[in-house]
Amino acid sequence: MTALLADAAGARRLTRSALAWLLPFRRLPHTICLAGKAGRARENAFDSRPRIGDVSVINILVPKLADLPGVVAVALGGSRARGTHRPDSDWDIGVYYRGSFDAQVLADLGFDGHVVQPGGWGRIINGGAWISVDGQPVDLLLRDLDVIDGWHDEAEHGRFEIDNVEGHLAGLPTYTSLGEISVNRVLAGQLPAVDYPAALRTAAEARWRWNAAFSLLFAEQYAEHGDRVLALGMMARATVQAAHAIEAGRGEWVLNEKRLVDGAGLGAAHELLGAGKRDLPAALKDLRTLLDPPRLDELSAHDT
Numbered sequence: 001m002t003a004l005l006a007d008a009a010g011a012r013r014l015t016r017s018a019l020a021w022l023l024p025f026r027r028l029p030h031t032i033c034l035a036g037k038a039g040r041a042r043e044n045a046f047d048s049r050p051r052i053g054d055v056s057v058i059n060i061l062v063p064k065l066a067d068l069p070g071v072v073a074v075a076l077g078g079s080r081a082r083g084t085h086r087p088d089s090d091w092d093i094g095v096y097y098r099g100s101f102d103a104q105v106l107a108d109l110g111f112d113g114h115v116v117q118p119g120g121w122g123r124i125i126n127g128g129a130w131i132s133v134d135g136q137p138v139d140l141l142l143r144d145l146d147v148i149d150g151w152h153d154e155a156e157h158g159r160f161e162i163d164n165v166e167g168h169l170a171g172l173p174t175y176t177s178l179g180e181i182s183v184n185r186v187l188a189g190q191l192p193a194v195d196y197p198a199a200l201r202t203a204a205e206a207r208w209r210w211n212a213a214f215s216l217l218f219a220e221q222y223a224e225h226g227d228r229v230l231a232l233g234m235m236a237r238a239t240v241q242a243a244h245a246i247e248a249g250r251g252e253w254v255l256n257e258k259r260l261v262d263g264a265g266l267g268a269a270h271e272l273l274g275a276g277k278r279d280l281p282a283a284l285k286d287l288r289t290l291l292d293p294p295r296l297d298e299l300s301a302h303d304t
Contacts, residue, residue, distance in 0.1 A: 073189030179253025
């Protein structure tokens with residue numbers, strides 16, 4: 001087990017295998033297990049498609065996805081869209097649809113993998129599939145444009161909600177899907193152009209700062225009662241929330257929490273959380289200085 005977890009690719013395969021086993025029991029109606037087989041639009045970018053050897057995953061998969069009922073666009077996301085991928089990186093492909101969508105059509109494409117109906121992974125991650133195409137791991141991510149249109153309108157007015165999403169300390173805001181559209185590379189069809197709304201920058205920065213202050217207050221209360229695990233957990237949560245606030249103030253989309261803390265300039269928190277194992281009160285004091293949260297009475301958590 002230690003050797004497997006030490007290998008990044010092995011860890012990824014282990015995670016996929018474990019979740020594929022668990023998900024059917026969590027949301028059986030949403031899950032299909034495979035045993036074998038608005039404004040200026042962003043347009044098709046096929047001519048810059050990446051390749052693997054002589055066979056392109058995009059050549060194989062995108063035409064099939066674009067032809068599915070209800071699909072209006074297919075886009076490349078993740079590290080491959082940003083050009084920061086490694087040779088063994090997964091392919092993240094967004095499948096944007098309107099109206100209803102039956103994920104059975106993904107299963108019917110005939111690739112080995114695991115398919116989840118819309119809603120099976122929550123309203124933001126939604127549903128999709130983990131499949132293998134030409135030996136390459138591919139994540140198909142279903143995105144409901146009708147829902148996203150509503151979130152877009154709310155974001156334009158500085159309003160959003162935060163969902164608890166497994167694997168995320170601070171959760172995901174509903175504007176995450178807008179950020180995906182902004183950075184993704186459209187491979188087929190069209191997607192609306194998305195900019196970071198000015199009202200969202202102001203509202204999101206304020207709300208995330210308030211959330212960080214609230215988490216830090218709880219961290220201090222847990223520390224006073226000797227509950228080190230929850231104190232450290234809340235310290236980590238407060239740090240991620242403060243990082244969200246900083247990026248929102250910059251008008252930078254946050255798609256997940258990977259490298260978020262360092263990207264926001266809060267890397268000193270790594271050492272402080274480690275020091276918390278030895279001197280928790282001192283670490284908490286230093287973290288409060290680093291994060292510089294507002295007083296809870298300075299702003300309302302319900303203003304946005």
